[in-house]
Amino acid sequence: MTRDAGSPDSDGLKTPRTTLQRTPDRGSHDWDTIAAILDEGMICHIAFEAEGQPYAIPTIYGRDGRTLYIHGSPASRMLRSLAEGVPMCVAVTLVDGLILARSVFHHSMNFRSVVILGTARPVEDEAEKLRGLEVITDHLLRGRWQDARTPNDRELKVTSVLRMEIDEASAKVRPGGVADEAADMDFPVWAGRLPLALVPGEPETDPDVAAEHAVPQYVRDYKRSQ
Template sequence: MTPTNRTKLSRLPKRGHHDTATIYPILDAGLVCHVSYQLDGQPFLIPTAYGRIDNTVYIHGSVGSHFFRQLAQGVPVCVAVTHVDGLVLARSAFSHSVNYRSVVLFGQTRLVDDPDEAWAALERITEHLMPGRWADTRPPSASEMKKTMVLAIEIEEASAKVRTGNVNDDPEDLDLPHWAGVVPVSLQYGQPIQDPIQSKDIAVPDYIASFKG
């Protein structure tokens, strides 16, 4: 994707990437995205689940949602997915940083009215959260589909920013007595907790028990 002024990085351009080989895996590794839009100059933000199919990000909400009704009209949005991978503790306060992977993308919302596309999007959003889950659920009924609004955001432009590695103190700070290094940060998935009213005869399926994100 060719960067315009929306995504060109003015600072630390070596941290920037515009190729889908970098962007898509960062998108696919997230649990929630943040969607921003504006109304009369006032910016708004919605944290929400999502899923990607090819170059389109799908989100869904209730047809009764004030926010989703505004988005359904087809408006420019900016969407971000951010992972924190580490706290970078340098000898100097100034050189402190965070290891992270983030994608910021631009597009336009489109209300999905094709039932097949809406179905595929909901399947993807569910599979994005937990691969293998869609086939192991009661699929949406016609009335549930009517209550659900699906929005497509085709990625017009996107940039990824990635910081990895260790601290990067100035040479004159290297002999300071402050411990320096990185504290890794990651998402951890705990032991699944079964619905207490469900029979214990139903065991946790492998795709859930072995899920590592």
């Protein structure tokens, strides 16, 4: 596949900085692909610089259309830095499996990832702040916001919410199985794919919960992966 053919650019998300140089056949700027990865992911890693040092810090997030919300303590170095509008990068990566080829060289991973470049700004409006927290909460667990006790004024005051527009982004996807060299096909070793997924265990009820509050359907049916 040629370098130019690999990156559908139907959604205006492609820029020179988000154009995949090396493996364009694995790259995409298609909004639906990007949105699906963001929705399945649970945490992101945010890159930013402070005093000449780049940091990569994990945090949860939520998406409302093409707006990404993050939140945290106003005292957090990351939140304070990002609120100033410094350049940032958000990465979301889903691990789907190990590709165990005959040659070490062709070992690989099945993964889906998104990288977003841009800047954030603080959400000051109280209604949008609540909306951002709803988006983040329901991103972790759809239905939870409606059930739990929503933030009061004091809690809102000590929570920073930032928004970032998703308008420069790319996705990278490595699907499929083993791809060995023809010369290695008879090498005496097993080869194949080992699928991996983030899977929930049994819900553990807090000991102080009254017996009439059963485990909600949205917890029992929780499923992260496709």
